[in-house]
Amino acid sequence: MLVGVPKEIKNHEYRVGLTPDSVREVVAHGHEVVVETNAGVGIGASDADYEAAGASILPTAAEVFAKAEMIVKVKEPQAVERKMLRPDHLLFTYLHLAPDPEQTADLVASGAVCIAYETVTDQKGRLPLLAPMSQVAGRLSIQAGATALQKANGGAGVLLGGVPGVAPAKTVVIGGGVVGAHAIEMAIGLGSDVTVLDRNVDVLDALSARFGSRLKTVFSNRAALEKEVLAADLVVGAVLVAGAAAPKLVTKEHIKAMKPGSVVVDVAIDQGGCFETSRATTHQDPTYIVDEVVHYCVANMPGAVARTSTYALNNATLPYVLALADKGYAAALRDIPGFLPGLNVYKGQVTVAEVAENLGYTY
Numbered sequence: 632m633l634v635g636v637p638k639e640i641k642n643h644e645y646r647v648g649l650t651p652d653s654v655r656e657v658v659a660h661g662h663e664v665v666v667e668t669n670a671g672v673g674i675g676a677s678d679a680d681y682e683a684a685g686a687s688i689l690p691t692a693a694e695v696f697a698k699a700e701m702i703v704k705v706k707e708p709q710a711v712e713r714k715m716l717r718p719d720h721l722l723f724t725y726l727h728l729a730p731d732p733e734q735t736a737d738l739v740a741s742g743a744v745c746i747a748y749e750t751v752t753d754q755k756g757r758l759p760l761l762a763p764m765s766q767v768a769g770r771l772s773i774q775a776g777a778t779a780l781q782k783a784n785g786g787a788g789v790l791l792g793g794v795p796g797v798a799p800a801k802t803v804v805i806g807g808g809v810v811g812a813h814a815i816e817m818a819i820g821l822g823s824d825v826t827v828l829d830r831n832v833d834v835l836d837a838l839s840a841r842f843g844s845r846l847k848t849v850f851s852n853r854a855a856l857e858k859e860v861l862a863a864d865l866v867v868g869a870v871l872v873a874g875a876a877a878p879k880l881v882t883k884e885h886i887k888a889m890k891p892g893s894v895v896v897d898v899a900i901d902q903g904g905c906f907e908t909s910r911a912t913t914h915q916d917p918t919y920i921v922d923e924v925v926h927y928c929v930a931n932m933p934g935a936v937a938r939t940s941t942y943a944l945n946n947a948t949l950p951y952v953l954a955l956a957d958k959g960y961a962a963a964l965r966d967i968p969g970f971l972p973g974l975n976v977y978k979g980q981v982t983v984a985e986v987a988e989n990l991g992y993t994y
């Protein structure tokens with residue numbers, strides 16, 4: 632199969648669909664890869680690196696789309712990219728169609744076969760192609776929080792781990808899923824005093840087994856949440872209710888009553904956020920202050936570490952890319968358990984029930 636990798640064009644998107652190492656694997660499976668010039672600059676991969684891995688470099692996205700049978704990307708195709716899709720194209724990337732009627736209409740009109748990373752599941756119903764980005768965001772949340780706690784950034788001037796003779800800062804993580812577990816790992820690593828709240832006892836059980844006495848686990852209800860948040864120096868919001876907006880667990884009143892100079896990092900901001908005072912921010916201007924509490928609410932946190940994020944994403948996507956190229960989409964979707972839910976648009980048909988219902992397509 633001829634696999635094409637265009638350069639990402641969404642604002643401040645530095646990741647790339649395939650790394651040179653992934654290209655080498657695809658080529659070793661007997662396929663041809665074309666890469667748009669400079670597609671990898673954001674992760675430090677040059678055109679020469681791609682050529683050494685066996686790819687051919689093309690000067691424009693138009694030529695990549697014109698030549699390729701399968702397009703591998705990171706972000707949803709932008710309007711100009713969607714115009715280049717053909718009925719014989721196979722598109723494999725993040726799509727996030729539910730809130731995006733324009734993109735959905737264009738993908739339907741294109742006649743292409745479109746598979747979204749974010750709806751591929753594994754045998755346990757988890758989301759293996761979304762998990763790497765949650766891992767990155769979880770780990771980054773503690774770096775962001777620790778930086779915001781510094782005096783010059785509006786924080787209380789507190790070092791997360793303290794020093795001998797000075798107690799560590801208190802980190803509270805709300806939601807102990809993928810983001811939460813990775814935030815906990817980093818916070819414990821830095822020597823913080825860490826508490827996690829979750830409303831699923833099985834999640835608390837697993838975290839307790841994993842981190843032992845270095846982590847306090849608390850069942851999440853209103854009273855417990857209020858007590859922990861008001862005592863915290865750093866609160867990480869990492870809840871997810873599948874298919875729904877994030878619940879506003881921390882209220883305006885809680886924020887007002889928190890310690891001056893404390894920090895909240897709302898990782899769940901991409902689902903609307905779990906702090907009532909949250910609004911989405913950017914990497915250029917990541918924080919703002921409400922009632923002396925520093926808020927970090929960047930909606931695309933993995934973009935800050937594009938190189939790590941690209942490699943983590945490729946580790947997860949490559950087996951699927953190889954299966955699609957080796958067997959074709961029909962056999963790959965049929966043979967790999969949990970791959971079929973990844974199919975979002977098939978030759979003019981929306982194939983995800985929630986998207987079809989939300990946006991008025993027959994399903």
Ligand code: NAD
Pocket residue numbers: 762764765766768805806807808809810811828829830831834851869870871872877878880897898899900901902929930931932933
């Ligand atoms: P996950 O499903 O693995 O974990 C979510 C956890 O929240 C679960 O353990 C669940 O039991 C818990 N939860 C739900 N309601 C709760 C409540 N009321 N109180 C306490 N816990 C509750 O999800 P995840 O992969 O860890 O993702 C978490 C959030 O981070 C999602 O909204 C995701 O979209 C977001 N995210 C954001 C970025 C970013 O760049 N900002 C990047 C990756 C993920």
